[in-house]
Amino acid sequence: MAPEKDPDELKKGFCWKLCQSRLCLVLVFLGMAAGIAVSVPMVLLSKSLRERFAPDMKWWQKTIVYQIYPRSFQDSDDDGVGDLRGITSRLDHFQYLNVKTIWLSPFYPSPMRDFGYDVSNYVDVDPKFGNLSDFDDMLKTAHGKDLRVVIDFVAGHTSSDHPWFQLSQNRTSPYEDYYIWANGTTLPNRTIVEPSNWMSVFGNSSWQWSDERRQYYYHAFLAKQPTLNYRNPTVVEEMKNVIRFWMDRGVDGIRVDAIPYIMVSEDYYQDQARNYTATAVWTKPAYYITNLTKNVPDIGDIVKGWREVLDSYEDSDDDDDKSRFMIVELYDTPEVRNRYFEYGADMPFNFDLVTALDNHYQVHGNFCAAICIRDAINNVYDNLPKGKWANFVLSNHDNRRAASRMGELYVDAVNMVLLTLRGTPTTYYGEEIGMEDIFVSYQDTQDPFGKKYGPARYQEKSRDPERSPMQWDDNKNAGFTNSSHPWLAVHPNYTHVNVEWEKNSTNTTTLKVYRDLAILREEPSLQYGLLKFTDVNPDILSYLRSAEEHPHFLVVINFGQVPVTHDFPGALVNRGQGRVKVVTSQAANEGRFAKDSSVPLTQIKLQPGDGLVLELAESGK
Ligand code: GLC
Numbered sequence: 131m132a133p134e135k136d137p138d139e140l141k142k143g144f145c146w147k148l149c150q151s152r153l154c155l156v157l158v159f160l161g162m163a164a165g166i167a168v169s170v171p172m173v174l175l176s177k178s179l180r181e182r183f184a185p186d187m188k189w190w191q192k193t194i195v196y197q198i199y200p201r202s203f204q205d206s207d208d209d210g211v212g213d214l215r216g217i218t219s220r221l222d223h224f225q226y227l228n229v230k231t232i233w234l235s236p237f238y239p240s241p242m243r244d245f246g247y248d249v250s251n252y253v254d255v256d257p258k259f260g261n262l263s264d265f266d267d268m269l270k271t272a273h274g275k276d277l278r279v280v281i282d283f284v285a286g287h288t289s290s291d292h293p294w295f296q297l298s299q300n301r302t303s304p305y306e307d308y309y310i311w312a313n314g315t316t317l318p319n320r321t322i323v324e325p326s327n328w329m330s331v332f333g334n335s336s337w338q339w340s341d342e343r344r345q346y347y348y349h350a351f352l353a354k355q356p357t358l359n360y361r362n363p364t365v366v367e368e369m370k371n372v373i374r375f376w377m378d379r380g381v382d383g384i385r386v387d388a389i390p391y392i393m394v395s396e397d398y399y400q401d402q403a404r405n406y407t408a409t410a411v412w413t414k415p416a417y418y419i420t421n422l423t424k425n426v427p428d429i430g431d432i433v434k435g436w437r438e439v440l441d442s443y444e445d446s447d448d449d450d451d452k453s454r455f456m457i458v459e460l461y462d463t464p465e466v467r468n469r470y471f472e473y474g475a476d477m478p479f480n481f482d483l484v485t486a487l488d489n490h491y492q493v494h495g496n497f498c499a500a501i502c503i504r505d506a507i508n509n510v511y512d513n514l515p516k517g518k519w520a521n522f523v524l525s526n527h528d529n530r531r532a533a534s535r536m537g538e539l540y541v542d543a544v545n546m547v548l549l550t551l552r553g554t555p556t557t558y559y560g561e562e563i564g565m566e567d568i569f570v571s572y573q574d575t576q577d578p579f580g581k582k583y584g585p586a587r588y589q590e591k592s593r594d595p596e597r598s599p600m601q602w603d604d605n606k607n608a609g610f611t612n613s614s615h616p617w618l619a620v621h622p623n624y625t626h627v628n629v630e631w632e633k634n635s636t637n638t639t640t641l642k643v644y645r646d647l648a649i650l651r652e653e654p655s656l657q658y659g660l661l662k663f664t665d666v667n668p669d670i671l672s673y674l675r676s677a678e679e680h681p682h683f684l685v686v687i688n689f690g691q692v693p694v695t696h697d698f699p700g701a702l703v704n705r706g707q708g709r710v711k712v713v714t715s716q717a718a719n720e721g722r723f724a725k726d727s728s729v730p731l732t733q734i735k736l737q738p739g740d741g742l743v744l745e746l747a748e749s750g751k
């Protein structure tokens with residue numbers, strides 16, 4: 131069960147606000163005059179008064195974070211690749227959606243071997259995406275529309291084209307130790323092999339021989355993505371300066387890429403032990419126990435250092451709205467994730483919904499339904515450290531889209547879950563209209579991770595399918611570009627899955643449902659209220675969101691594959707009827723439920739994929 135905000139914290143927040151105001155001074159003065167100085171705060175904090183105020187929440191706790199993959203969002207110069215001016219031209223979309231934060235995947239100069247996650251200059255914009263003044267324009271326009279901008283910080287590795295690497299490779303001072311260099315191990319037969327058996331996340335050895343330097347260098351991902359050496363204080367400072375560069379321009383936060391891999395053990399020659407529980411093949415990191423190459427404890431100090439830099443930008447007046455946000459990317463258990471809270475990240479990404487939905491699909495040929503979704507969510511809340519804030523993700527540029535994993539029928543339902551949980555939701559571009567993965571032939575495959583696996587297996591790994599162009603309208607190439615060669619194909623369903631159509635249709639659409647949810651999310655109960663699962667069975671997922679003194683909301687969704695008639699338990703039924711605030715598109719279009727109508731909490735008939743958010747009267751007392 132979700133921990134309700136600690137009442138003491140609420141009290142503190144309220145008291146603090148009051149005591150900054152003039153009203154406070156006047157009241158305290160009057161109180162003292164009457165000789166009841168001690169009782170004044172008690173009077174002010176009477177229960178009903180106190181609970182009308184929201185707890186102090188930072189901006190990143192109240193917003194939806196929307197991920198833009200710049201290559202695929204909007205092309206402004208007809209070269210078939212999305213760019214910053216394209217993004218600027220589409221910012222109204224977020225006002226329509228009621229989304230208040232965008233996160234941009236990398237747009238820095240890059241040879242694009244990993245599509246921007248291989249940076250050759252951290253403090254500029256790749257000409258494909260525009261230039262620094264396009265960035266400034268985008269940021270200013272976004273801020274003018276009350277939109278925060280978070281950027282990707284590819285902290286662990288550069289491109290091998292980065293001048294730092296070139297200079298390190300030829301041992302130019304002071305760059306010699308900017309990367310992780312090691313001699314090979316000489317075998318008895320005098321052949322020289324890799325220092326150790328460490329594996330790249332993308333498969334095969336993570337050591338690459340440099341003919342020029344006559345040493346091996348370490349790379350956690352592609353060989354053309356050498357890992358930086360954070361044991362070198364100059365590197366630590368260089369990377370802090372990168373953060374400063376963007377914060378000085380006014381950026382609101384960073385998403386730190388692949389945090390567990392930014393450092394490795396100091397002992398490059400120690401082999402990793404075999405992991406006998408893993409089923410992975412020997413070319414993959416999971417074949418070994420990865421304690422030497424993943425989440426090494428020294429990462430803590432690095433994150434702490436970034437936190438200090440970010441905090442130095444927070445205004446001294448302690449206005450929460452000025453805080454700079456840091457979210458770090460890792461796929462791991464709550465136990466490992468939680469370390470990053472301690473190090474100073476505002477949130478470690480929580481991919482448990484992605485993983486739950488994926489595993490069940492692959493393992494059982496069936497998706498993760500109600501009980502499995504509830505368990506995944508409970509696991510997040512149960513393991514959240516006190517005072518920390520949860521977050522949820524459904525998909526991103528590295529994972530299949532929700533519609534392709536769950537089926538079109540459940541798209542509104544999963545968006546409904548994402549946007550009604552307690553915690554910050556991240557939405558990958560296109561999920562608000564229910565975009566699906568595209569098919570890409572091996573010949574047309576762009577993603578190096580896919581290509582590496584060859585024609586027989588590339589589809590398992592390639593991330594191209596979920597990176598196709600955003601579908602804006604039913605013009606050529608879905609309004610993404612005027613070029614006849616978008617960098618990836620547009621999904622053929624763009625004629626009816628597109629923003630324009632979904633906005634203007636007289637039907638209820640995935641886009642409208644998303645928007646309804648995004649607006650309703652501002653209700654105190656949905657923003658910070660308690661989350662309590664009601665009666666969950668294999669088909670029905672249902673939970674109540676409640677903040678005292680505010681309307682409560684009951685979410686009910688049929689995640690099963692057959693129609694269900696659902697009765698809520700007596701206690702809920704006693705609270706009267708529910709008013710429909712959001713209804714999934716199929717249920718609305720087929721006339722089962724209408725927005726703003728009242729429904730009794732017994733005998734609710736839900737088809738597979740149907741979901742409702744019902745408003746209940748106040749606290750039901
Ligand atoms: C992160 C990114 C992924 C990239 C990898 C290497 O996992 O999300 O797209 O390939 O890091 O930078």
Ligand code: MG
Nearest residue numbers: 205207211213
């Ligand atoms: Mg372009």
